Amino acid sequence: MxxxxxxxxxxxxxxQGVYMTEDQRHVLGQLVETVxxxxxxxxxxxxxxxxxxxxPTDAVDLLDELLERIVIDLGTPVLxxxxxxxxxxxxxxxxxxxxxxxxxxxxQLRAEHKPVVxxxxxxxxxxxxxxxxxxxxxRYLFGDETIRTHDEAMHAIVSRIEASMxxxxxxxxxxxxxxxPGGEPQxxxxxxxxxxxxxGAEHVRAEYFGKFHYTALGHLHQAHxxxxxxxxxxxxxxxxxxxxxxxxxxFYVVELDGQGAxxxxxxxxxxxxxxxxxxxxxxxxxxxxxxxxxxxxxxxxDNPVLFPMEKVRAIYRNALYVERRPAALAEAAAAxxxxxxxxxxxxxxxxxxxxxxxxxxxxxGPLAEEKxxxxxxxYEELLKEEGDAV
Numbered sequence: 001m002x003x004x005x006x007x008x009x010x011x012x013x014x015x016q017g018v019y020m021t022e023d024q025r026h027v028l029g030q031l032v033e034t035v036x037x038x039x040x041x042x043x044x045x046x047x048x049x050x051x052x053x054x055x056p057t058d059a060v061d062l063l064d065e066l067l068e069r070i071v072i073d074l075g076t077p078v079l080x081x082x083x084x085x086x087x088x089x090x091x092x093x094x095x096x097x098x099x100x101x102x103x104x105x106x107x108q109l110r111a112e113h114k115p116v117v118x119x120x121x122x123x124x125x126x127x128x129x130x131x132x133x134x135x136x137x138x139r140y141l142f143g144d145e146t147i148r149t150h151d152e153a154m155h156a157i158v159s160r161i162e163a164s165m166x167x168x169x170x171x172x173x174x175x176x177x178x179x180x181p182g183g184e185p186q187x188x189x190x191x192x193x194x195x196x197x198x199x200g201a202e203h204v205r206a207e208y209f210g211k212f213h214y215t216a217l218g219h220l221h222q223a224h225x226x227x228x229x230x231x232x233x234x235x236x237x238x239x240x241x242x243x244x245x246x247x248x249x250x251f252y253v254v255e256l257d258g259q260g261a262x263x264x265x266x267x268x269x270x271x272x273x274x275x276x277x278x279x280x281x282x283x284x285x286x287x288x289x290x291x292x293x294x295x296x297x298x299x300x301x302d303n304p305v306l307f308p309m310e311k312v313r314a315i316y317r318n319a320l321y322v323e324r325r326p327a328a329l330a331e332a333a334a335a336x337x338x339x340x341x342x343x344x345x346x347x348x349x350x351x352x353x354x355x356x357x358x359x360x361x362x363x364x365g366p367l368a369e370e371k372x373x374x375x376x377x378x379y380e381e382l383l384k385e386e387g388d389a390v
Contacts, residue, residue: 001120001170002038006031006251007046007218008193008236010085012059014051015192015275015294016320020238021058026272027237028062031251032069034267035076040253041118041125043070046218046234047083047132047176054087067103077102079116081131083176083218084196088131109133111141113161115171122258124169128161128212132176132219134196150196151183154204162211170260173212176219177204181227189222192241206231213260222247223266230262239275242296242321273318281327282311294318300327352376 009028013020035043050059070076082088082105091107098105104116106129115126138153139145142160147153154177165171178196180186183205196202196219206227209215215231221244223235234251236244253265275294278285281301295316299305305324312319355375356367367375 001118001122001125001256002040003042003044003172003254004031004035004040004251005044005046005214005216005232005234005254006237007176007216007234008048008083008221009045009063010048010051010236010238010240011062012051012055013192013238013240015240018294018318018320019056019058020240021062023238023272025062027249027269028066030269031237032066032074034251034253035070035074038253039074040076041120042077042079042127044127044172044174044216045078045080046174046216047081048085048218049080049083049091050086052085053090071101071103075102077104077116077118079104079127079129079174080106081129081174081176081218082107084132086132091131104129106131109137109141109157113164115161117169122170124166125172125256126166126169127172127174130157130161130173130175132196149201150177151201151204154208158208165211170256171212172256173209173215175215175217177217178202178219179204179206179209179217179226179231179233181206189220189224189244189247190236190241191243193219193221213256214254214262216254223250223252229264232264237269238271239294242275242277245276278316282308285312285315288315291316292318294320296321297323299324302326351379355379 009024011021011024013024049063067078071078082091086107088107091105095105109131113128115128118125118127133141133153135147135149135153138156139147142156144156147156154175178188180203183203185203209231213230217231217233220233221236221240223233225232232252235247235249237249237251239245239247239249249269249271250266251269253267255263257263273293277298278295279298279300282299282305285297285299293316295318297312297316297319299308299322301324305311308322308324309319312322352372352375356372359367
């Protein structure tokens with residue numbers, strides 16, 4: 001059984017006010033070319049097909065174009081789940097009709113789990129499509145009041161799947177979560193991915209997936225494995241933040257033999273434009289060759305630069321951000337000799353910590369734990385409402 005593992009397309013993504021649709025079409029076209037050339041048994045997309053609950057028309061058109069090419073023109077099944085950025089209800093629309101053509105989209109988690117069954121010369125491969133669901137949804141769906149965290153929710157989901165797994169089949173788990181080796185907190189691989197839980201635990205233990213021959217994950221934007229080689233993130237196909245500057249974007253071609261042993265082939269994607277940092281005085285930058293890359297520029301001039309963005313964009317036409325950091329200040333900060341400390345901006349700070357600091361400054365006392373939880377819950381609800389309204 002050969003299949004492709006990809007994730008986190010984020011169609012409709014805006015970076016610094018620029019839509020990434022053209023770049024997404026370019027790299028995902030390379031994935032389609034691989035499907036056409038190698039004819040895998042399926043393409044698996046592990047969540048976040050779109051970047052928002054109500055995507056722009058160009059994003060919907062691009063997804064429609066890609067799925068038509070893979071499923072109808074090339075006759076290759078696509079198995080996909082919703083991620084935390086998607087609208088589960090929208091992805092669930094007309095799914096039963098599309099399944100007959102080989103398109104399996106699972107938007108909503110359901111109490112009764114039914115895997116997608118694929119077959120090859122060795123027998124059946126059961127693909128368990130588990131869309132993103134927050135702990136409150138899982139708690140309500142399963143009627144289990146003990147489920148409070150993402151880890152407990154995933155444990156409950158996997159336990160139910162394991163109870164009905166066919167021992168004679170090979171099994172693939174497809175999920176969208178923040179999985180770490182022991183469920184311990186780790187930094188996200190990208191600043192462009194919003195947290196799954198505000199002020200709470202979002203991490204899931206990798207040990208839960210031990211009975212699956214392969215676990216295809218989405219959510220984290222850097223391709224890597226967790227705990228063992230068969231629990232993997234494919235990462236996003238495009239850089240969506242300067243924090244992803246060093247990422248080498250890819251998808252996986254995965255093969256399962258008759259016993260479920262896995263062979264992996266990492267296929268790197270070539271971007272239409274790179275996303276990277278450029279640092280130096282404006283005189284040096286103006287001597288660079290013309291370039292279409294998405295760049296975040298740091299000017300090291302000691303004196304102010306007039307019209308910096310206009311000057312930078314004369315060379316880097318797709319420059320996204322320009323700041324000035326004098327060379328002496330940058331060197332002092334790097335050497336730990338003073339200068340402006342590296343402080344997270346408001347957008348990067350933990351909202352609960354930010355509110356707690358504001359509360360303490362205004363009220364003259366610390367924010368109680370109960371009020372922190374109330375703020376976190378309210379903030380999370382507002383994020384969901386904002387996503388549905390965008």
